[in-house]
Amino acid sequence: MSGDPVPEAGQAKSSEAAAKSAWRQAYEAARLRDADFETMSGVPVEPVYGDVPYPGQYPFTRGPYPSMYRSRLWTMRMFAGFGTAEDTNARFKEILRHGGTGLSTAFDMPTLMGRDSDHEWSEGEVGRAGVAIDTLADMRDLFAGIDLSGVSTSMTINGPANVAMSMYIAVAEENGVGRSQLAGTIQNDILKEYQAQKEYIFPPRPSMRLITDLMRFTSAEMPRWHPISISGYHIREAGSTAAQELAFTLGNGFAYVEAAIAAGLDVDDFAPRLSFFFNSHSDFFEEIGKFRAARRIWARWLKERYGAKDERSMKCRFHTQTAGVSLTAQQPEINIARVAIQALAGVLGGTQSLHTDSFDEALALPTEDAARIALRTQQIIAHETGAPDVIDPLGGSAYVEWMTDEMERRAEEIFGHVDRLGTGSMLEGAYAGIEDGYYVRSIAEAAYEYEKKINSGRRIVVGVNAFTEGDTGPGNLLRIEQETERYQLKRLAEVKQDRDETTVASALAGLVAAAAEPTTNTMPAMIEAARAMATEGEIVAALEDVFGTYVEPQIL
Amino acid sequence: MTPIRVVLAKIGFDGHDRGLRVVARMLRDAGMEVIYLGLRQTTEHIVAVAEQEDADAIGISIHNAGHLTLAPRMVKAVRDAGLEIPVILGGIIPDQDIEALEEAGITAILGPGASAEEVVDAIKTAANRS
Numbered sequence: 001m002s003g004d005p006v007p008e009a010g011q012a013k014s015s016e017a018a019a020k021s022a023w024r025q026a027y028e029a030a031r032l033r034d035a036d037f038e039t040m041s042g043v044p045v046e047p048v049y050g051d052v053p054y055p056g057q058y059p060f061t062r063g064p065y066p067s068m069y070r071s072r073l074w075t076m077r078m079f080a081g082f083g084t085a086e087d088t089n090a091r092f093k094e095i096l097r098h099g100g101t102g103l104s105t106a107f108d109m110p111t112l113m114g115r116d117s118d119h120e121w122s123e124g125e126v127g128r129a130g131v132a133i134d135t136l137a138d139m140r141d142l143f144a145g146i147d148l149s150g151v152s153t154s155m156t157i158n159g160p161a162n163v164a165m166s167m168y169i170a171v172a173e174e175n176g177v178g179r180s181q182l183a184g185t186i187q188n189d190i191l192k193e194y195q196a197q198k199e200y201i202f203p204p205r206p207s208m209r210l211i212t213d214l215m216r217f218t219s220a221e222m223p224r225w226h227p228i229s230i231s232g233y234h235i236r237e238a239g240s241t242a243a244q245e246l247a248f249t250l251g252n253g254f255a256y257v258e259a260a261i262a263a264g265l266d267v268d269d270f271a272p273r274l275s276f277f278f279n280s281h282s283d284f285f286e287e288i289g290k291f292r293a294a295r296r297i298w299a300r301w302l303k304e305r306y307g308a309k310d311e312r313s314m315k316c317r318f319h320t321q322t323a324g325v326s327l328t329a330q331q332p333e334i335n336i337a338r339v340a341i342q343a344l345a346g347v348l349g350g351t352q353s354l355h356t357d358s359f360d361e362a363l364a365l366p367t368e369d370a371a372r373i374a375l376r377t378q379q380i381i382a383h384e385t386g387a388p389d390v391i392d393p394l395g396g397s398a399y400v401e402w403m404t405d406e407m408e409r410r411a412e413e414i415f416g417h418v419d420r421l422g423t424g425s426m427l428e429g430a431y432a433g434i435e436d437g438y439y440v441r442s443i444a445e446a447a448y449e450y451e452k453k454i455n456s457g458r459r460i461v462v463g464v465n466a467f468t469e470g471d472t473g474p475g476n477l478l479r480i481e482q483e484t485e486r487y488q489l490k491r492l493a494e495v496k497q498d499r500d501e502t503t504v505a506s507a508l509a510g511l512v513a514a515a516a517e518p519t520t521n522t523m524p525a526m527i528e529a530a531r532a533m534a535t536e537g538e539i540v541a542a543l544e545d546v547f548g549t550y551v552e553p554q555i556l
Numbered sequence: 557m558t559p560i561r562v563v564l565a566k567i568g569f570d571g572h573d574r575g576l577r578v579v580a581r582m583l584r585d586a587g588m589e590v591i592y593l594g595l596r597q598t599t600e601h602i603v604a605v606a607e608q609e610d611a612d613a614i615g616i617s618i619h620n621a622g623h624l625t626l627a628p629r630m631v632k633a634v635r636d637a638g639l640e641i642p643v644i645l646g647g648i649i650p651d652q653d654i655e656a657l658e659e660a661g662i663t664a665i666l667g668p669g670a671s672a673e674e675v676v677d678a679i680k681t682a683a684n685r686s
Contacts, residue, residue, distance in 0.1 A: 109569040109620050121568040124625030198571030198595055239574045325574075329648075329668045362668055363650055364621065444577040451578050455672045464669045477650060556580055556592045 016052050023054030026066035033070060037389045045389055050396035059299035061292050061404065062392035063350040064315040069388030074346075075353035076378045077102035077154060077319065082365050083484045084491075085141035088131040092146060094368070098375060102184075102353065104154040105142070106130035107164070114160035114201045114540035117488045127484035129365065134492045134535050139167040140174070149177045153184035154229075154319075159201035161188035162210050163539050166526040185226035185275055185319075188214060191252040191430050195439035197234035198552065201540060204431050206547035210522065211256065212263040215270050217523040226275045228256060229319065235439075236279035237325045239447020242290045245279060246407055247414035248439060250297055250316075254415075254426035257306050262427075267306050271313035280342040280349070281323040287342070288394055289403030291349025294318065297408055320346035321355040327362040331463040331471045335359035340377050347387050348394055354378055364477040437555030444556070492535070499533040507532035508542045515546040560683045563611045565593035565602045567626050572619035575646055579615065579666075579675055586676040599633035606634070606641050612683035613663075618647040628660035635661070642682035646670070 027047055038044045047070050048055055048062070056066030065071070078100055082088060092103050107130040110122040116134050117126045126132050133139055143153075148171070157164045165186050169179050190207040193200040200207065211228060218227040232240075232249030240248065253274060260270050276294065280287050298316035302308040322342040327335045336359045343356050356374040358366030366374070381387055394400040415426070421438065422429025433439050453459040460466045507529040514525040522543075529539050564580050566573060573595060580590045591609050593602065606614050616630055627645050634641050642663035649657070649665055657665060664678040 109622075113569045115569070124622040125569060125620055128621045198573060237574070239578070363648065444574070444581070447574050448578050448581045451582075451672070465671075474650065552595055554592065554594055556577065556590070 019052045019054055019057060023048075023057060023066055026056055027070075030065075030067035030071050032067065033072065035389075037070065039386055045386075047389075048391040048395075049393075055391045058303070058311065058314060060295040060315055062395050064295065064317050064352075068350060068391040069347075070391065073382050073388055074351055074378075075102045075152070076100055076375060076382075077104045077353045077355055078371065078375055079104040079106050079154075079156065079321070079355050082106070082130060082478070083127040083132075084487055085131055085133065085138040086144075087127075087484075089142055089144055089146070091368075092143075095375075096146075096151070098372065099379070100375060102152045102154060103146070104355065105156060107155075107157050108132045111164075111536060112157055112159065112199050114163070114536060116535045116537035117485070117492050119537060123485070126488050132484070132488045133164065133167065134488070134537070135495045135533050136167050136170055136530050137491065137495045137533070138488075139164075139171045139530075143168075143171055147177075148172045148175065149181045151183075153182075155184070155186045158187050158190055158193050158197070159199055159207070160536055160540055161186050162214055162523065162526055163530070163536050165214060166523065166530040166539075167536075169527055170530045179222050181224070182222060183224040185229045186214075187231060187277070188228045189231045189252065189277075191255060191434070192231050192234055192248070194434040194550070194552070195235060195248060195252075196238035196240070196443060200550045200552075202543065202547040203550045204434055206543075207550075208259050208427075209518065209547075210543075212259050212265075213521045213523055215256075215260050216263065216265060216521055218273065219265060219269050226273050227270075229275050229277045230256065231277040233277050233279045233321055235443065236281065236323065238443045239325075239450065240443045241446050242281065242283070242286050243407055243410035244414065244442060244446060246290050246294055246297075247411035249276065249278070250294060250301070250411065251415055251418050251426055252430060253298065254301060254305070255430040257302070258425060258427040261306070267302070267308050268310040268313050271302060271306075271308055272310060272315075275352075276316055276318035278318050278320050278346075278351075279323050280320050280346040280351075282326050282338055282342060284341060284345050285400060285403050286407070287345040288349045288400055289407045291318070291320075291346070291351065292392075292395075292400070292404040293407035293411065295350070296404070297411055317352045319353040319355070320349070320351040322346070322357045324357050324361055327357060327359070328461065328463050329362040329474070330468065332359050332362060332474055334463055335362070336373060336377070339374060340381070343377055344381055344385070344387065347381055348392075350392060360474065360477060363474050364479075367476055367478045369476075435553070437553060440552075440555055495533055496535070503532045504529075504534050504538070508534055508538060511539065512542050512546060515543055557685075560588045560612045560679060560685055561591065561609055562588055562613045562615055562679055562683075563591045563593060563602060563606045563609060564615045564617075565597040566595050566617050567597055567599060567602070567630065568620075568622065569596070570618060570620040570622065571595055572617070572647075575619070576615070576617040579617070579646060582672045582675050583679060586672075588676075588679065599630050602630065603633045603637045603639065607637060607639060611641055612685070613642050613644055613679050615644045615646065615679070618645065618649075621648070623647065623649055624653060624656060627657055627662055631661035644678055644682055646675075 055063035109125045214227045230253045232245040236245040295316045299314040358370035418429035421432040511525040646666040663682045
């Protein structure tokens with residue numbers, strides 16, 4: 001399958017006219033931003049140019065919605081988190097004050113791995129790469145003074161995603177915000193952990209059980225929550241090509257669809273709330289082709305292979321982050337230019353939300369000044385370039401259309417391989433590819449090929465292997481002091497001191513019982529454990545007793 | 557001359573293994589023998605493998621800002637075992653930390669953007685085979 005559907009010659013004119021009038025009707029029904037859709041010089045511009053398919057029409061190559069950024073700009077969602085929950089809370093409030101419209105949480109390494117701050121391996125890691133969350137007490141501090149019914153929150157956590165989700169629900173309900181009012185996304189994409197990011201805890205199959213538990217739970221009780229964000233970002237950061245990022249990510253998406261269907265859900269009950277997360281790297285047109293191809297592939301597979309009837313199930317909506325791996329430690333200030341170009345590719349590719357990296361992130365977590373420049377970069381694209389005024393402005397370009405087709409073709413080749421590995425099941429194919437090292441090896445080989453091109457000078461990275469004059473060093477970097485760790489350990493000890501151990505033990509026993517019964521949803525028991533002030537590490541350990549712990553095969 | 561033998565590992569939680577996997581391929585292409593332990597290793601296990609495999613060098617990679625705690629711990633584990641295997645550190649290491657790490661006994665530090673040549677030379681020098 002390649003290229004957008006071309007109607008038969010005889011009917012072409014009338015069906016094209018019908019598509020255009022259907023789009024026009026949908027566009028006119030949409031509420032538009034209060035803006036003058038004209039160029040800087042006062043030239044009025046149409047919402048879209050070119051032919052079928054129109055935005056918001058299957059297979060959504062040109063965008064999932066008929067009016068796109070004419071109705072609403074993308075969400076400027078800046079990822080933040082460091083130190084204690086109180087520190088991150090202050091950064092959140094700063095983001096909201098500066099016009100950010102969504103909160104995105106980075107957790108520290110122990111939290112991401114499902115371990116407490118007092119775990120032996122946590123020394124030196126507490127609060128360093130994100131915020132430390134051990135118990136409900138930390139989650140309360142993280143969102144103190146923020147109305148959770150009025151923000152959309154994204155939590156970037158996978159192995160212990162359901163634990164974080166349970167604590168978030170518990171905090172909201174303590175503040176009188178019901179779970180049904182909560183809006184946001186939890187990453188919860190475990191397949192790419194085995195393939196690329198490596199923040200797994202349990203083996204793949206029980207991990208998939210936890211994911212389907214959350215899908216069932218949110219389908220029934222949390223209509224505004226996205227229970228999974230299927231992420232290519234980390235696959236790309238680990239070294240994949242653009243086509244591998246596209247194919248592995250959507251392939252994982254198909255695996256989740258198959259898992260949810262196998263768990264008894266109807267595809268149209270959960271697929272509308274699946275969302276995606278892509279990387280935007282520096283090869284401008286390749287990235288834009290990738291984003292456009294992602295929408296088309298997802299639409300076709302959901303309709304044709306998984307039998308979706310609801311168009312919302314077929315719409316690939318995604319968050320984009322600029323490529324952290326592209327940031328150079330050398331002449332770090334030139335990263336501002338890289339980020340701007342990558343961000344523009346995301347916008348021209350029709351992203352629903354965007355995180356722009358800070359220029360100093362090759363070296364450390366961003367300083368406040370660097371994070372502000374990154375947000376301002378998005379605001380320049382939004383308000384000065386005119387890019388949001390015309391939908392899919394590159395659609396119809398011979399090169400961009402070719403690149404979109406080519407990305408799709410390369411992705412289909414990879415889907416074919418995974419499907420064969422799984423003898424006709426993308427879910428089994430994903431498990432098999434994890435077990436035999438297919439993903440890890442393909443990504444590492446691609447990373448090495450790229451590195452060799454830089455080494456040989458065949459690919460130029462400005463400031464690294466060419467144009468190296470003028471590096472004045474890193475300047476001001478964010479330092480997280482050991483104070484954070486001491487504070488967090490004290491806080492955890494206090495919480496453990498004050499809680500009722502009998503309640504904790506019985507809540508954990510309830511969770512173990514739920515986990516041991518494959519058809520029982522573990523979410524209610526996990527929320528109870530969070531309320532009982534069980535630590536994240538205790539909850540995870542209880543699940544490991546039932547599910548086991550994953551060890552990566554030693555494949556280079 | 558026998559090839560240089562290098563043990564490569566990551567310590568603790570940090571899962572960023574792109575750099576270490578690329579380095580493994582660089583060293584292998586330079587004719588070295590790579591014992592790739594991968595993720596979530598303890599310093600004790602790394603030392604035990606290095607001793608058993610008669611390694612010329614240990615390469616560890618840290619991307620989570622935990623280097624000031626973890627790298628000296630690796631050196632100490634080598635010394636506690638009565639060995640003199642050099643420890644090379646790669647990853648995201650701010651310049652201002654280099655002195656402290658060298659004082660703690662790290663033989664060489666390879667930051668982001670280090671070329672294949674630099675990586676191979678650092679190991680050769682550390683293993684006294686340059």
